Amino acid sequence: MTELSAQQPRPSPAAIFVxxxxxxxxxxxxxxxxxxGLPAVLRTQGLPLDQIGLVYLTVLPWALKFLWSPQVERFRLPAVGRNRSHVIILAGGVLAAAMLAVLGLLGPERLAPVLACLVFIALFTSTVDIACDGFAVETLAEEHHGWGNAAQVGGSYVGSAIGAGLFLVFVDRFGWGPAVWAMALVVLALGLPFLLGPGLRPVSATRSHVPSLAAALRRPEVRKGLLLAAIYVSAQKWGLAMLGPFLIDYGFNLASVGVLNGVGSMLVGFGGALFGGLLVRLCGARAVLIGALLLQIAMLMAFAYVGASGDVSRPVVMALAVASSSGVMAIGFVALYAQFMGWADPRQAGVDFTLFQCMDSLISMAGGLGAGWIAERFGYCVFFVCAAGVSIVAVPLLAMLLRRQSMPGSVQRQACG
Structure with a gap:
């Protein structure tokens, strides 16, 4: 049991959300x-798709961070004393920005050192994510968990708009180095609201629970969440792994792809996250997850047609790309992460949530590597048809997994705040 110090009031939900x-x-x-962003840049450099697929190796730290998550949580939540989330977040943010500065000195054509830098950046940011997830789940009262859910899903689309949208526009206008250095400054600036807000007031507590992987894996909710993540992520993400190179090969330039990613993530993605929360509250997680997969199947088959015909107008292709990568995915992942938040143990939320995300990252990495190989050898049409087939198989599996798992009322409220 955790006993919060009476002298340390809980920060407001709005402050935590920001x-x-x-x-x-x-x-x-x-x-x-x-x-x-990087796959599109690499394609303009003429790199083959199977080499571009190697970018997904940078997901490896996100897939393996469960290995060090108990140690991070034990440091963050000492048996007696103040929460140390701010220490982890400050160190990780500074190190990630420093490595981005190094990355800016390397040209994108030097793939091996670029990937090495990105692996180290992923190591730092994935460790920060453990602390951030744990802090959100434990600090927000249950009725305000929706704030954390909205911050996570909505924030991911806002960040993607900057990293995949604005970044490509900067590369097109100013070159690789200035664009990457600008992203390093953005990363540092985005950490300030935490470090100057709730991070300045760490909560002192006495904690009897020792976070561990064994404690997480003993819980049936965690085991079911891992299976859910594997099925859903393979169906929802694999088909979009080659979207950037596909758009480049279809005739879009970097600036156009950047604007597409930016507008899609900022408007459609964030709107989809809010709409997904409403749907979860009205229909439940099971219906929203299955509905999102059915929509994804239709989108992937449309992409297969575009790849085969090659004469679909660019505005239609752009609308299809935004709807699939931002709208449909946002709706589905709000439901998925709302379910995960409900299954995480607040005493070791950083460990439990990390396990779910590691499965997400591991499946994403495997799909990204396979996607490049398939697209390079058989073409985009075959690739999108194969991805649609994976989604078709996933629908009945997901229905069976969640058949007896009705979403608790508290989790439904979390998804919508």
Whole structure:
């Protein structure tokens, strides 16, 4: 049991939302730069798709961070004393920005050192994410968990708009180095609301629970969440792994892809996150997750047609890309992460939530590597058809997994605040 010190009042939900929201945006700036921005840049350099797929190796720290999450949580939540989230977040943010500065000195054509830098950046940001998730779940009262859910999903799309949208526009206008250095400054600035807000007032407590992987894996909710993540992420993310290179090959330039990513993430993605929360409250997580997959299947088959015909107008292709990568995905992942938040143990939320996210990252990495190989050898049409097939198989599996798992009322409220 955790006993909060009476002298340490709980920060307001709005303050926590702004603080952790900034951290989630910063993480997604780097994620958008890596997963969406860099592949498009590499394609303009003439790199083959199978080499571009190697970018997904940078997800490895996110897939393995469960290995050090108990140690991070034990440092962050000592048996007696103040919460140390601010220490982890400050150190990780500074190190990530420093590595981005180094990355700016390297040209994108030097793929091996670029990937090495991005792996280190992912190591720092994934460690920060452990502290950020744990802080959000434990600090927000249950009725305000929706603030954390909205900050996480909505913040990811705002960050992606910057990292995959504004970044590409900067690369097109100013070149690689200035664009990457600008992103480093953005990452540092986004950490300030936490470090100057709730991070300045760490809560003192006495804690009897020792966070551990064993305690997490003993809980049936965690085991079910891992299976849910594996099924859903493979169906929802694999088909979009080559979207950036596909748009470049279809004739879009970097600035156009950047504007598409930026507007799509900022407007459609954030709006989809809010709409997804409303749907979860009205329909439940199961219906929203299955509905999002059905929409994704239709989108992937449309992409397969575009890849085969090659004569679909660019505005239609752009609308399709925004709707699939931002709108449909946002709706589905709000439901997914609302469910995860309800299944996480507040005494070790950083560990439990990390396990769910590691499965997400591991499946994303495997799909990204396979996507580049398939697209390079068989073309985009075959790739999108295969991705649609994965989603079709996932629908009945997801329905069976959640057949007897009705979303608790508290979790439904969390998704909508």
């Amino acid at each position: 603080a952790v929201g900034g951290l989630y945006v910063a993480q997604s700036v780097i994620g958008g730069l890596t997963m969406l």
